[in-house]
Amino acid sequence: MIPVQGMQGLRVAVLGLGRSGLSAARALAAGGAEPICWDDNPLAREAAQAEGFACVELTRDGAFEGVARLVVSPGIPHLYPTPNRVVAAALDAGVPVDNDIGLFFQSFATSEWDEFDVAPRIIAVTGSNGKSTTSALIHHILEHAGRNSQLAGNIGRGVLDIEPAPSGGVVVLELSSYQTDLARSLTPDVAVFTNLSPDHLDRHAGKGGYFAAKRRLFAEGGPDRAVIGVDEAEGAFLAGQLSEGAVDDRVIRVSVDRKLTGPGWQVFARKGFLSEYRNGKQAASIDLRAVAGLPGAHNHQNACCAYAACRALGLAPKVIEAAFHSFGGLPHRSQTIGEKNGVRFVNDSKATNVDSAAKALQAFKNIRWICGGLEKEGGLDGLTDASSSVRKAYVIGREAAGFAMQLKVEAEVCTTMADAVARAIADAESGDVVLLAPAAASFDQYDSFEKRGDDFSQLVQAHIAKG
Template sequence: MIPVRGFEGQVVGVLGLGRSGIATIRALQAGGAEVVVWDDGARAGELAAAEGVALRDFAKPGGCADLACLVTSPGIPHLYPAPHPAIAEALAAGVPVDNDIGLFFRSLAGADWAMMEQPPKVVAVTGSNGKSTTSALIAHVLREAGREVQLAGNIGRGVLDIDPPGDGGIVVLELSSYQTELARALTPDVGVFTNLSPDHLDRHGGPGGYFAAKRRLFAEGGPDRCVIGVDEVEGRFLANQLSVGPGDDRVIRVSSAGKLSGPGWLVFAKKGFLAEYRKGRQVGAIDLREISGLPGAHNHQNACAAYAVARSLGMGPRQIEAALKSFAGLPHRSQKIAEIAGVAYVNDSKATNVDSARQALRAFRKIRWICGGLEKEGGVAPLLSDAAEVRKAYVIGREAAHVAMQLKGIEVEICGDMGTAVARAHAEAEAGDTVLLAPACASFDQYDSFEKRGDDFVARVQALA
């Protein structure tokens, strides 16, 4: 646990009693704060009693008056489309609003760090797609090199629940836009920006607000080293703002769209080969094509980012290459489940938006595509230009008929549910085909999460096998 500093003897409110909320309560208490809590769920009283804290409705008049800070969970809106009533009350009372990420950065460094040979470092990863794989891959590469590594944030443990890092320890954080937008302290040693595509726009007031939330990690966090994906204009703009000139190697530009050029520090993947250039000269190369845990160009971008981070932390190219080859991949992200009679079954349930589904469609051939769910803004029609390898689409979800209508020029079958879709794809697939779950939609019409949706797909495929 990371005890939260700076609130000894003060009253701090915690809004939301999920995983991060419970960890925050315990970390605040360990730091000497008096904690009061609120959650809109039916189990709020039970959860508060289990932690030995008082329940208080912060949204009531005066509910925040004595608070030194209100700490909110990431899923609770604090600005758009409208602040939660408790946060609105805190704003009106002038009470600082923060989250567990902000508390983590203000509390991580201890007095013992001055005695360490290598003070711990924090690597923070944000972006639209690839955050989880990139974060896990960075942690895997560093562990393979014998480094002490903890993985936290949106993946692994809650940030305040980790152990205090030791001499030379590294904390790798996956951070969403909800977390970077609100955190009052952001001081990573290495910041990573994977890419940007439209997502969560209602929570950020549009694409500008969404990008601004990501940008805070770099503009306000001031990392010593920045690894920036430059395949979109936002990444190129961010890299430009962070560097003082073309040769500034504090910024490492990465790409999976083709060769980069210039005098700076560059890592890119072209036709399945990763290359590293510094000052105009190639200094490293890796063949990514046969690494089974990293299929497709989108995973090659993740590999480039992880490679760049590892290089910035002192690892050599051959050392990184060996670690990449042993990476097994993450569940629900281009995860090969089985091969049955020459047909591959791939679970990419994490492809909850158009851009992530596009990457999955580009990564495989002869696709029998299971898609659909709760549509996001813009629908799935933009994927038609990437559907050349789709033999047939099997559409699930509450909005299956509307999704199917958008897939013009593709053979489509409305299946409604996962069981029917898997059965129909299995019955029609031929050797060499890939049955791919890449929904391009949220899961919440039929499942509690994309993980539950992916687990359902996996269970049905395993039953076939």
């Protein structure tokens, strides 16, 4: 646990008692603060009370008298589309609003570091797509290299649940826009921006607000190194804002669209090869085509970002390349479930928006595509160019018929996952890939994209197990 510093003897309100909220309450108490908690769910309140935390209804008059800070869980809106009523009450009372990420950055460094040979480092990863894979890959590379590494944030453990870092330790954080938007303290040593595509637009009042939330990690944090994907206008703009000029190697530009040139520091992938250039000269090259855990251009972008972050810490290219080959990938992200009769089954349930689904489609050929679910804003036109390898789509979800009508490929309305998998198996031929890449949220039929992916995987495994 990371005890919260700077709050000793102070009363701190905690709103939302899920994983991050309870973790924050524990860390506050460990640091000598007095947490008072609230969640609209009575079961969540009971769980907090069972741990000895006081629960106080934060909407009542005077609830924020004597409160030094309000700590809010990431799923609770603080500004758009409308502020949560407790957040609004705190702001009216002049109480600062924060989250567990802000508390972590405020508390991570301790006086014990004065005795360390090497100060611990933090690598923070944000962006629209690829955050989880990039974060997990960085963590894997560090462990492969024998470095003490912990993975936390939007993946792995809660940030305040990790252990205090030893000398030379590295913490790898995946941070969503919900987390970066509110944290009062953001001070990573290396910050990574993978890419930007429309997502969570209601929460940020549009794409500009969404980008602004991501940008805070760099503008507020002032990292020593910034790894920036520059294939979108926002990334190119951010790299330009952070750089003092063409030779400023504090910014490492990343691309999978083109070769990057110039006197700075660049990492790019073209035709399956990762290249590192510094001062206009090639420093390293890695063949990514044989890396089974990182298929497709979108994973090559993840590889470039992870490579650049690890190079910023001084790891050698050969060490990073070896770690790539032992990386197994993450569940629900271009995850191969198995193969039968020459047909490969791939679970990319994490492809919850059009951009991520398009990248999954571009990674394979001869696709039997299972898609559909709770459609997000912006429509499905972005899938058209990526659908050339799709032999047929099998559409699930409560609005499957409407979803299918928007696709530019042959589509069959299946509604349920079981029906979609059965129909895809019946149609598939040797050399085909049955790919779950929904391009939609899961909440019309499942509690999470993980549950959706697990359903697909179980159906596929049952098919493979048959004689």
